[in-house]
């Protein structure tokens with residue numbers, strides 16, 4: 601069956617009825633900021649807000665994809681429909697995810713209860729976080745119970761993306777000194793659960809103790825995150841991670857609601873800020889805008905008064 605040539609409404613209806621091809625197309629439209637995106641989003645938004653959205657972050661090579669793959673297995677065994685959104689900054693050339701992720705995930709390729717999607721970083725400023733949010737909304741509307749968002753904890757964009765998650769898992773590994781890097785990157789503040797992966801390697805207990813020390817020192821503004829050890833490539837410790845996430849999900853009802861509200865508030869603010877910024881730039885391009893700029897430069901008018909004029913004040 602083809603889904604080409606559908607109206608935005610048609611795409612939305614197919615997606616809501618569980619059509620995977622329509623879902624994939626809609627995500628592509630969101631990713632490419634297609635003109636139909638706004639209308640599709642409007643049609644599906646009321647059907648969102650049900651899925652659990654869990655972020656998985658950590659340095660490249662920490663084992664996030666391996667852990668995600670294993671979490672999918674565990675959650676599927678519990679009868680849950682699971683989607684994965686992988687954000688991959690390591691492949692700027694193809695705008696897609698590294699091959700390894702796809703190969704590993706092929707185990708789930710024929711399972712209708714699993715949907716895996718990579719989003720590239722080809723987006724412009726802020727584009728990737730918008731695309732990620734909208735993709736997560738599409739998956740939510742398509743009735744996935746759990747949406748796992750894998751992202752390398754490296755920059756502001758990734759932190760922004762993680763703020764859409766109700767729970768954030770930070771994956772650390774013993775051999776690298778990345779725990780300190782992670783803390784610097786602000787991951788300590790957003791972690792709801794720490795996973796020390798590659799526990800088959802020496803020094804994993806040392807990392808656990810180190811982390812405990814760090815947590816002892818940090819202000820107790822939120823629930824203290826647990827630290828769990830895994831060996832993701834052997835599937836060890838993954839059930840405990842899934843269980844802990846489920847427990848936190850059920851405990852965090854009010855907190856999840858608050859996070860969700862804060863996130864959506866910020867998203868609306870983003871949209872408006874982008875629009876306003878664009879319209880002011882366009883205003884400067886007009887002849888009266890050029891005149892205003894000339895007056896500014898000549899010190900005949902000050903920036904506050906210029907802003908008042910531009911905002912019609």
Ligand SMILES: Nc1nc2c(ncn2[C@@H]2O[C@H](COP(=O)(O)OP(=O)(O)O)[C@@H](O)[C@H]2O)c(=O)[nH]1
Nearest residue numbers: 660661662663664665666797798799831832833
């Ligand atoms: N020794 C060991 N290797 C692991 C473990 N988990 C994952 N790996 C390996 O670490 C490498 C990077 O894993 P990957 O999941 O791609 O990391 P990501 O970049 O964080 O997504 C792969 O070769 C995995 O097989 C583990 O628990 N122990």
Ligand SMILES: [Mg+2]
Nearest residue numbers: 664665701750
């Ligand atoms: Mg990965």
